[in-house]
Amino acid sequence: MPIAYVEGLHNATVADLRSIEIFGLGSALVFPALDVVVSVHGLIDGVFGSKAWMRDIGRSGGSVKSEAKSAAARENGKKGGRPRKAA
Numbered sequence: 001m002p003i004a005y006v007e008g009l010h011n012a013t014v015a016d017l018r019s020i021e022i023f024g025l026g027s028a029l030v031f032p033a034l035d036v037v038v039s040v041h042g043l044i045d046g047v048f049g050s051k052a053w054m055r056d057i058g059r060s061g062g063s064v065k066s067e068a069k070s071a072a073a074r075e076n077g078k079k080g081g082r083p084r085k086a087a
Contacts, residue, residue, distance in 0.1 A: 007049025008036035 003009050003017065012034055021030040029038045039047075048054065076082065 001043060002048070005048045006038060006043075007053040008034055009038070 003012065009017070009031065012031070016031060016033045019031065019033050021032060022028075023030050023037070027040055029040060030036075031038070042048070
């Protein structure tokens with residue numbers, strides 16, 4: 001599980017993460033030191049927090065710069081840019 005993506009766990013220490021409890025029949029992970037409860041079903045579905053938290057994660061992913069991304073953008077530009085959506 002990518003700890004940096006989970007709302008409430010991104011700044012946790014190793015000691016905070018070690019004190020974990022399993023709630024019920026394994027439906028949630030509880031981090032008492034952080035006062036955080038994480039739904040296991042949500043993690044399976046790829047939901048790491050609230051809609052606002054997920055939006056911010058997505059926004060940061062789109063701003064990543066790499067040589068491969070730059071090269072792909074240049075090639076796409078040579079072809080006339082992003083194709084227009086069909087009406």
